[in-house]
Amino acid sequence: MSAYTAPLADMSFVINQVADLMGVAALPGLEEATPDLVEAILEEAGKLGSEVLAPLNRVGDQQGCVLENGVVRNPDGFKEAYGKFVEGGWNGLPFDPEYGGQGLPWLVSTAVSEIWCSANMAFSLCPALTVGAIELLTTHGTRELKEYYLPRLITGEWNGTMNLTEPQAGSDLGSVRTKAWAVDPSDAAISTFSGMGACYRITGQKIFVTYGDHGLTDNIVHMVLARVAGGPDGVKGLSLFLVPKVLPGAGGSLGKRNDIRNVSLEHKLGIHASPTLVLSYGDDGGAIGFLIGEEQRGIEYIFTMMNNARLGIGLEGVGIAERAYQHARAYAAERLQGRNVENPGGGSVTIDHHPDVRRMLLSMKARTEAMRALAYFSGSCLDKARRLPDPEDRLEQQALVDLLIPVVKAWSTDTGIDVANTGIQVHGGMGYIEETGAAQYLRDARIAAIYEGTNGIQALDLVGRKVARDEGRTVLALAATIKALDKKLATVSGDHNMAVIRGRLRTGVEALNHATRWLVETYPVNVAAVTAGAVYYLHLLGTVTGGWLMARAALAAEAGLAAGEGDLDFLRAKLVTARFYADHQLVGAAALATAFMEGGEIVATSGPELV
Amino acid sequence: MKVLVAIKRVVDFNVNIRVRGDGSGVETNNVKMSMNPFDEIAVEEAIRMREAGTAEEVVAVSIGPAQSAETIRTALAMGADRGIHVLCETQTEPLAVAKLLKAIVEKEDPGLVILGKQAIDDDCNQTGQMLSALLGWAQGAFISKLAVAGGNAEVTREVDGGLEKVSIKIPAVVTVDLRLNEPRYASLPNIMKAKKKPIDQMSPDDLGVDVAPRMKILKVEEPPKRQAGVKVENAAQLVDKLKNEAKVI
Numbered sequence: 001m002s003a004y005t006a007p008l009a010d011m012s013f014v015i016n017q018v019a020d021l022m023g024v025a026a027l028p029g030l031e032e033a034t035p036d037l038v039e040a041i042l043e044e045a046g047k048l049g050s051e052v053l054a055p056l057n058r059v060g061d062q063q064g065c066v067l068e069n070g071v072v073r074n075p076d077g078f079k080e081a082y083g084k085f086v087e088g089g090w091n092g093l094p095f096d097p098e099y100g101g102q103g104l105p106w107l108v109s110t111a112v113s114e115i116w117c118s119a120n121m122a123f124s125l126c127p128a129l130t131v132g133a134i135e136l137l138t139t140h141g142t143r144e145l146k147e148y149y150l151p152r153l154i155t156g157e158w159n160g161t162m163n164l165t166e167p168q169a170g171s172d173l174g175s176v177r178t179k180a181w182a183v184d185p186s187d188a189a190i191s192t193f194s195g196m197g198a199c200y201r202i203t204g205q206k207i208f209v210t211y212g213d214h215g216l217t218d219n220i221v222h223m224v225l226a227r228v229a230g231g232p233d234g235v236k237g238l239s240l241f242l243v244p245k246v247l248p249g250a251g252g253s254l255g256k257r258n259d260i261r262n263v264s265l266e267h268k269l270g271i272h273a274s275p276t277l278v279l280s281y282g283d284d285g286g287a288i289g290f291l292i293g294e295e296q297r298g299i300e301y302i303f304t305m306m307n308n309a310r311l312g313i314g315l316e317g318v319g320i321a322e323r324a325y326q327h328a329r330a331y332a333a334e335r336l337q338g339r340n341v342e343n344p345g346g347g348s349v350t351i352d353h354h355p356d357v358r359r360m361l362l363s364m365k366a367r368t369e370a371m372r373a374l375a376y377f378s379g380s381c382l383d384k385a386r387r388l389p390d391p392e393d394r395l396e397q398q399a400l401v402d403l404l405i406p407v408v409k410a411w412s413t414d415t416g417i418d419v420a421n422t423g424i425q426v427h428g429g430m431g432y433i434e435e436t437g438a439a440q441y442l443r444d445a446r447i448a449a450i451y452e453g454t455n456g457i458q459a460l461d462l463v464g465r466k467v468a469r470d471e472g473r474t475v476l477a478l479a480a481t482i483k484a485l486d487k488k489l490a491t492v493s494g495d496h497n498m499a500v501i502r503g504r505l506r507t508g509v510e511a512l513n514h515a516t517r518w519l520v521e522t523y524p525v526n527v528a529a530v531t532a533g534a535v536y537y538l539h540l541l542g543t544v545t546g547g548w549l550m551a552r553a554a555l556a557a558e559a560g561l562a563a564g565e566g567d568l569d570f571l572r573a574k575l576v577t578a579r580f581y582a583d584h585q586l587v588g589a590a591a592l593a594t595a596f597m598e599g600g601e602i603v604a605t606s607g608p609e610l611v
Numbered sequence: 612m613k614v615l616v617a618i619k620r621v622v623d624f625n626v627n628i629r630v631r632g633d634g635s636g637v638e639t640n641n642v643k644m645s646m647n648p649f650d651e652i653a654v655e656e657a658i659r660m661r662e663a664g665t666a667e668e669v670v671a672v673s674i675g676p677a678q679s680a681e682t683i684r685t686a687l688a689m690g691a692d693r694g695i696h697v698l699c700e701t702q703t704e705p706l707a708v709a710k711l712l713k714a715i716v717e718k719e720d721p722g723l724v725i726l727g728k729q730a731i732d733d734d735c736n737q738t739g740q741m742l743s744a745l746l747g748w749a750q751g752a753f754i755s756k757l758a759v760a761g762g763n764a765e766v767t768r769e770v771d772g773g774l775e776k777v778s779i780k781i782p783a784v785v786t787v788d789l790r791l792n793e794p795r796y797a798s799l800p801n802i803m804k805a806k807k808k809p810i811d812q813m814s815p816d817d818l819g820v821d822v823a824p825r826m827k828i829l830k831v832e833e834p835p836k837r838q839a840g841v842k843v844e845n846a847a848q849l850v851d852k853l854k855n856e857a858k859v860i
Contacts, residue, residue, distance in 0.1 A: 048796050052796075
């Protein structure tokens with residue numbers, strides 16, 4: 001089993017130098033988020049992560065969850081760990097102080113979430129899903145629902161879930177069949193909840209409900225997408241309901257169990273400690289649910305919450321990559337095998353002396369750092385989009401968030417899988433043996449490219465809604481900002497590393513501009529060709545934006561080194577990863593652009609019979 | 612009753628200790644630093660006393676460089692009420708620390724002073740005992756249990772032969788061992804509250820204590836690398852080696 005240590009030095013560096021904590025802490029309502037406070041928070045989160053959550057990662061993988069007599073049993077230690085998490089007040093970090101949250105920036109929440117994902121991804125899903133329920137309730141819930149449910153969700157005393165998928169309704173939620181009908185308010189059975197607003201009965205079956213049942217909390221707040229009887233077909237007919245596992249009782253206490261049954265527990269490739277439920281609603285006449293917002297606007301509400309959720313999934317990619325890197329690095333520093341290629345007469349050396357192994361470790365490290373930079377940068381944009389005083393500025397930041405979210409989600413999770421995969425390779429044969437622990441990261445990471453919108457769907461969202469719709473305005477503005485860094489890079493191009501980074505970034509951003517112009521021209525006339533290669537475009541945008549942020553990190557590191565300020569070893573290592581990233585990742589930008597612009601045609605013109 | 616807790620900023624227990632290239636000491640630049648683990652136990656015990664109602668106020672004291680304020684902040688995030696920071700950029704020896712603490716005790720008038728039994732950097736294990744002698748107070752060192760009632764503190768001490776239970780008069784000085792308690796994790800709301808709790812800063816001069824070292828460190832060296840062992844064939848060979856090679860029997 002490997003130890004996990006939160007990479008506090010890099011986290012702080014990225015938060016301050018790349019993601020503009022100063023700018024975020026200047027926003028109204030976020031003044032408390034000073035660098036020293038943020039550092040203290042990360043340090044304590046790091047402790048909880050490495051001492052409480054990380055040691056359970058392996059246990060959770062091996063034991064998994066079990067459904068016994070209709071009740072879900074969690075792996076050993078998870079209940080106690082969740083108790084510590086709630087006691088520590090971590091669940092409420094970014095939320096409204098009015099309901100018991102701490103009102104800290106999303107930027108800080110992003111970094112802290114990365115720690116939970118690294119320490120124990122399967123555990124982290126429970127609080128991650130609660131975030132979605134809190135967002136939905138905060139934005140669209142009635143006053144009464146908020147007063148009853150929000151404080152308990154914000155502390156984490158209760159958790160939230162998303163009930164969207166059904167066997168026939170996966171990526172296409174329009175085919176949801178779960179039914180809802182309004183209950184007569186005079187019905188005696190529901191008189192206790194009259195304060196909660198419009199009351200409905202729900203019947204149907206939901207699958208893939210993460211943390212849909214478990215023993216960590218006394219109540220679970222399900223957000224359920226269902227069709228009110230008589231409503232239109234497709235996504236337009238869907239409404240959203242809050243359906244609690246246990247109904248409210250008298251005086252705010254817990255009342256009767258709702259009509260929800262655990263049908264089964266899925267057996268999955270990874271995240272074994274995260275219970276994935278099949279839930280049946282209304283076997284006994286209809287589960288009771290409360291309408292969120294208005295009827296037939298459910299899908300719209302779900303989409304407003306998606307940005308945050310997808311940022312969270314992207315962090316799973318970052319978190320797993322970091323953990324896999326730490327594991328592989330530790331192994332490579334101990335494993336003696338072979339002779340140094342430059343000194344074949346010498347004794348055996350640890351495998352991190354072999355250039356190919358070093359290449360793998362550096363590629364893991366550099367890509368993880370680039371993903372972290374992009375995720376934190378997006379978190380910072382999210383704070384600005386919500387709190388900048390000028391509405392124009394807010395819109396501009398929101399457009400940037402909307403553009404980057406599918407990239408954070410899909411690029412980081414695809415890369416996370418890749419990094420975990422490389423981690424196994426570093427271990428050689430031992431990596432393929434479960435006891436080593438490297439394989440779990442790959443199995444756990446795999447789901448992140450699938451749920452919360454597959455990465456293919458993310459790419460469609462990017463090329464269609466985020467780029468074609470505004471004719472590339474937002475992405476071209478971002479590309480112009482990236483290009484503008486060239487001037488700054490030119491001032492330090494006496495340094496060989498910085499000169500290389502500058503050249504590679506310039507080529508990369510040209511490829512991005514070129515591909516974007518092609519996308520905007522082609523989308524209206526050949527949507528099949530654009531969407532066939534959309535994943536390449538998404539990776540292109542991720543690669544170049546990551547390269548830009550790594551270049552900014554390199555500039556800050558260079559300035560620190562020149563002034564002799566800060567942790568010089570760390571700054572030197574940052575220059576190495578930035579240079580490595582430019583040489584090994586940014587160089588791929590041109591190829592991705594070509595595959596995007598030229599590779600779609602053969603796909604678009606070949607029907608399913610040729611596949 | 613007021614409880615005073617002394618805490619020290621040390622190299623984190625997870626860090627591999629390296630000796631500085633010039634042999635002048637242990638490398639502390641850009642090394643992760645944390646609160647001495649024994650001191651965390653001391654802070655935890657004081658907070659538990661306040662929570663149980665046997666203490667009214669917990670004051671955390673640290674002597675050290677500017678960054679020691681961060682260590683005090685950690686104690687405040689765990690639940691201590693306020694901090695005192697004696698700013699001292701040079702290395703302090705246990706006697707100097709004990710004198711500084713005595714001066715603070717005279718100002719603050721606590722009923723109990725709790726210290727870690729030793730700091731994991733120099734492992735001196737002297738400060739608590741010296742402080743008790745300077746104050747003329749009772750002491751209970753290496754305790755694994757503490758109960759304050761009336762004018763006494765019942766303590767269980769971990770000694771070589773087992774456990775020793777003693778009753779000491781308060782005010783007293785106690786130093787804590789590992790098994791006394793398990794320190795809590797600071798909660799997020801408390802980390803945020805800690806920012807607003809007061810830390811008084813003062814200098815050794817303010818307290819009238821001369822902290823100049825009485826010892827001179829000539830050189831610090833890495834311990835010799837351990838040599839690989841050998842497997843012996845039988846007991847006779849082992850006895851022979853112990854007799855003639857190791858010369859221990």
